[in-house]
Amino acid sequence: MAGKTHGADLSVRNVRKVYTGRGAAVEAIQDLSFDVKAGELVCVVGPSGAGKTTLLRILAGLLGSTSGEVALGGDLVKGPPPGMAVVLQEYGRSLFPWMTVAKNIELPLKEKGVPKAERKRLVQEALDAVSLADAGRSYPWQLSGGMQQRVAIARAVAYEPQVLLMDEPFAAVDAQTRLELEDLVRALWQRLGVTVVFVTHDIDEAVYLGEHVFVLSNRPTILLEKVTIDLGANRDQVATRTHPEFGRLRNHVYELVQHAKKGARSLDEAGLAPAWLPANGETTVRQRELITAQALAAPVVDATADVDDAPVDDAEQAGSAEA
Amino acid sequence: MTTRTTFRVPGWALGLAGVAVLLLVLQVLPVAGVVDRRFLPPATEMFQALSSWFVSPQFWTALGQTLTTWITGLAIAFVAGTVLGILIGEIPGLRALTASTIEFLRPVPSVALVPLVVILYGPTMQSTLILVVYASIWQVLLQVLAGVGSVDPVADDTARSYRFGLLTRIRTVTLPSSLPYVITGLRLAATVALILTLTGELLIGTPGLGSLLLIARASGQYALIYGLVLVAGALGLAVNLVFRQIERWTLFWHPSIRGEVAA
Numbered sequence: 369m370a371g372k373t374h375g376a377d378l379s380v381r382n383v384r385k386v387y388t389g390r391g392a393a394v395e396a397i398q399d400l401s402f403d404v405k406a407g408e409l410v411c412v413v414g415p416s417g418a419g420k421t422t423l424l425r426i427l428a429g430l431l432g433s434t435s436g437e438v439a440l441g442g443d444l445v446k447g448p449p450p451g452m453a454v455v456l457q458e459y460g461r462s463l464f465p466w467m468t469v470a471k472n473i474e475l476p477l478k479e480k481g482v483p484k485a486e487r488k489r490l491v492q493e494a495l496d497a498v499s500l501a502d503a504g505r506s507y508p509w510q511l512s513g514g515m516q517q518r519v520a521i522a523r524a525v526a527y528e529p530q531v532l533l534m535d536e537p538f539a540a541v542d543a544q545t546r547l548e549l550e551d552l553v554r555a556l557w558q559r560l561g562v563t564v565v566f567v568t569h570d571i572d573e574a575v576y577l578g579e580h581v582f583v584l585s586n587r588p589t590i591l592l593e594k595v596t597i598d599l600g601a602n603r604d605q606v607a608t609r610t611h612p613e614f615g616r617l618r619n620h621v622y623e624l625v626q627h628a629k630k631g632a633r634s635l636d637e638a639g640l641a642p643a644w645l646p647a648n649g650e651t652t653v654r655q656r657e658l659i660t661a662q663a664l665a666a667p668v669v670d671a672t673a674d675v676d677d678a679p680v681d682d683a684e685q686a687g688s689a690e691a
Numbered sequence: 692m693t694t695r696t697t698f699r700v701p702g703w704a705l706g707l708a709g710v711a712v713l714l715l716v717l718q719v720l721p722v723a724g725v726v727d728r729r730f731l732p733p734a735t736e737m738f739q740a741l742s743s744w745f746v747s748p749q750f751w752t753a754l755g756q757t758l759t760t761w762i763t764g765l766a767i768a769f770v771a772g773t774v775l776g777i778l779i780g781e782i783p784g785l786r787a788l789t790a791s792t793i794e795f796l797r798p799v800p801s802v803a804l805v806p807l808v809v810i811l812y813g814p815t816m817q818s819t820l821i822l823v824v825y826a827s828i829w830q831v832l833l834q835v836l837a838g839v840g841s842v843d844p845v846a847d848d849t850a851r852s853y854r855f856g857l858l859t860r861i862r863t864v865t866l867p868s869s870l871p872y873v874i875t876g877l878r879l880a881a882t883v884a885l886i887l888t889l890t891g892e893l894l895i896g897t898p899g900l901g902s903l904l905l906i907a908r909a910s911g912q913y914a915l916i917y918g919l920v921l922v923a924g925a926l927g928l929a930v931n932l933v934f935r936q937i938e939r940w941t942l943f944w945h946p947s948i949r950g951e952v953a954a
Contacts, residue, residue, distance in 0.1 A: 428852055447851075454852040461845035465944040466867040475863060476853035507944055527853065 375407035375563035376441030376451065376530035378427065383436035385422055396422045398588035400436075404580075406530075409557050409564040411574035413621065414584030414592075415629040420567045423589070424535045427565060428454050440531060450480075453524035457536040459516040463508040463523075469495070470504035473523045480527070494526035497556060514545035518552070525556060531563045539569070547605050550577055554603055571625060575618045576603060583621055585628050592624060593635055595643040617643060732914040741918030750903070754922075757899035760816050761888040764823030768880055772828045773873060776835025777861060786836070793832070801826035801887055805894050816898070819891025826887045827880035834876025838869020871945055878934040885927055 385397040396419040404410050414420055425431035427438055429448040438445040440452065453476075456462045463472050470491050477487045495501050498518040508516050517537060524532055534553070538546040550573060557564050568574050574581045581595040597617055599608055608614055620643045627638035635642060714734045721728035732740075744750040779785045801822045808818040842865055850864045866873075892901020900919055907915040942948045 425848075430848055430851060448854055450854065452852065454849070456845060456848065458845045461843050462849040464846065464863065464867065466870075467863075475859075476855075479853060479855050479859055509944065509946075509949065 374530060375561050377406045377439075378404040378531055378563055378565065379439045380427070381437050381439075383423075383426060383433045383438060385419070385426060385431075386434045395588035397426075397433075398590050400584075400589060400591055402582060402591060402594065404563055404565060406441075406563055407561045408579050409554075409566065409577060410580045410582060411578035412565065412567045412582045412584065413569065413571055413574045413625060414589070415586050415625055416569055417587055418584040418628070419587050419589040420569070420584065421535055423584075424454075424533055424565070424567050428452065428533050430454075451530040453527045453529035453532050455517075455520050455524050455532070455534045455537045457539050459513065459520045459537075459540070460508070462520055463516060465507060465509050467507075468504065469500070469506050469508060469511070469519050472508065472519060473526050476523065476527050490526040490528070491522075494522040497525055497559075498522045498552060512545075514541045514549065517541055517549060521549075521552065521556070525560070528560075529562060531565070532557075534564065534566045536568055537566075538573070546573070551603075551605065553577065558601070571621050572609070572618055575599075575614060575621060576605075576608060581617075581621055583624050583628065585633050586631055590633060592628060592632070592638070593642060595621060730913055732917065736914040737917040737921060740912060740914035741922070744915065744918070753898065753900050753903045756816070756897075757888055757892065757901070757926075760819050760823065760891070760897065760899060761885050763816075764820050764888065765827060765877075765881055765884040767820070768824045768827040768884065769831050769877055771824070772831025772876070772880070773835050775828075776832050777839060777865065779832075780836050780839030781857075781861065781865070793829075797829045797833075802890060802894070805891075809895055814896040818895050819888060819897040819899075822891045823884045823887045827884040830880035830883055831873070831876040834872040834879070835869060838872030839865055841872065842868040871942055871947070874934070874938045874941060878931070878938070881930045881934055882927060885923075885930060889923055 380400055380402050383397060383400045385395075387394045387396055400423065412420055412423065422431065426433045427445070429438075429445045429452070440449050443449065463469075464475075467475070473491045473494055474487050477490060482490065491504065492501070495504055498521055500515060500518050500522065503511060503515065503519070508519060511519065517540075520537070537553075538549050541549065553564070553566070554577060556562075566574070566577055568577075575595075575597055576599075578597050581597060583592045583595060584590070585592050595617060599611065599614060599617075620640070624632075624635070624638055624640055627640070632638040717731075717734040717737070720726050721731050721733045779789055804822060804825060808821045812818040812821070846864055846868065847860075850860045855863070888899065889901045889904075891897050892899040893904060896902055896905065900923060904916060904919050907913075907919060939948055
């Protein structure tokens with residue numbers, strides 16, 4: 369493989385986006401702030417129309433924000449930054465049909481100034497990594513949808529980015545292929561150490577893939593909750609998805625998204641306790657550790673409960689959140 | 692459905708049959724006396740008149756001159772139209788700035804320029820070339836403009852996110868995306884250029900097939916006039932066939948050409 373590329377921190381500060389144009393101005397994003405640490409894989413979910421794609425385009429530097437700032441590895445994003453690769457949902461349109469698969473992958477490297485021999489090696493390694501070793505000389509349209517999206521991923525991997533942005537990359541492939549591609553993304557992420565922001569409308573996918581899941585509100589978008597997914601480093605389509613914790617987190621995110629659809633703009637309005645607070649009020653030692661760590665590290669979570677007190681009296685917190 | 696599996700006549704055979712029917716009508720009408728055969732001689736006489744010319748170098752020289760004027764004019768129009776189209780399409784504001792001028796100049800018939808070019812260059816190939824270029828450049832320019840405007844926003848986002856430079860973007864994204872439009876423009880321009888080449892030769896007397904027509908008319912050789920018209924028609928047909936083939940070669944990746952492939 370192309371060796372570990374080092375991920376970069378991604379920081380989003382008070383980003384707001386208002387679309388002006390014909391007709392009334394539309395406030396797509398009201399105020400978003402969050403951090404993604406170098407080498408983390410986070411997923412972004414929200415009801416449809418939550419400005420997920422708008423957010424991703426702003427992160428990618430393809431779209432300017434109305435106010436606020438995005439920084440990648442400490443540098444402000446003003447246009448598409450170096451060291452960032454984007455994988456879009458529409459693989460059929462983001463791959464150039466007039467070039468072979470290998471040329472598609474090679475072109476960004478050429479543009480980056482990578483020498484020829486190095487390019488050949490990176491292209492082949494990237495194709496190997498997505499199990500398409502022999503597809504280099506085909507044209508994208510000769511491949512199936514899932515294979516085309518693999519090519520788009522290979523192109524991003526060969527680019528050796530510090531940050532990989534993925535915008536609903538598997539929304540247009542069939543369910544079986546989707547599961548394979550999810551595992552591919554996890555495997556590549558672990559191998560490369562790259563920071564990944566994965567936007568999806570699929571809640572199961574988000575919980576399965578992410579170390580954290582950012583749940584967005586309806587537009588004008590704000591962050592409802594940063595849910596930490598404590599399902600370990602090695603995820604498995606069967607074992608992970610049948611794990612009780614997976615079910616709990618999935619249901620929590622699902623409920624929150626349902627409330628967000630109806631217009632809830634905080635956990636409080638949704639009538640939910642934060643995911644890290646067990647609903648029945650009983651806590652294991654492991655959960656207590658987590659809760660403490662969360663409370664210290666992530667004040668982003670709008671505490672229905674008072675964050676500082678959280679580890680002390682969970683039962684009461686959970687109770688008050690339900691009230 | 693049994694009708695679906697029966698033998699189908701291939702397209703080229705139908706095309707040939709169409710030509711045969713036309714020639715047959717041309718043969719029958721004067722022979723049957725429906726039209727005056729002095730002014731519309733039977734097809735066999737047209738070919739006879741033409742065949743005597745086929746052996747004369749004068750005919751081949753004229754054909755060569757016509758083809759030279761046509762290809763030169765088309766090449767100039769194609770290159771200039773493509774470069775202008777990309778500049779106007781890529782440079783912000785330039786499209787709005789030029790739109791009204793283009794719409795004003797485009798409908799001006801090339802033929803209206805005949806007096807002007809004759810004064811400037813006399814009965815030379817240059818005069819006809821100007822007519823040819825003027826008439827055919829619009830076909831290319833407008834198609835290229837449409838093509839540049841048709842670049843898929845997803846492809847464009849991809850190019851931008853991988854930080855492609857302007858020239859790389861034009862070469863690897865804009866041009867290939869607009870190629871279907873460019874080729875259509877080229878095909879339209881080729882036909883228009885051929886028409887204007889013959890028009891110039893007829894009206895200005897630039898050497899070529901058109902001026903042979905003038906000679907045939909002056910000497911009352913009606914069969915030859917028709918023969919030359921048939922040659923011009925055959926040229927147009929050949930041009931179309933050649934450009935369709937070019938389309939197939941360059942647009943092998945386009946959904947319209949590649950047809951049914953596993954998607």
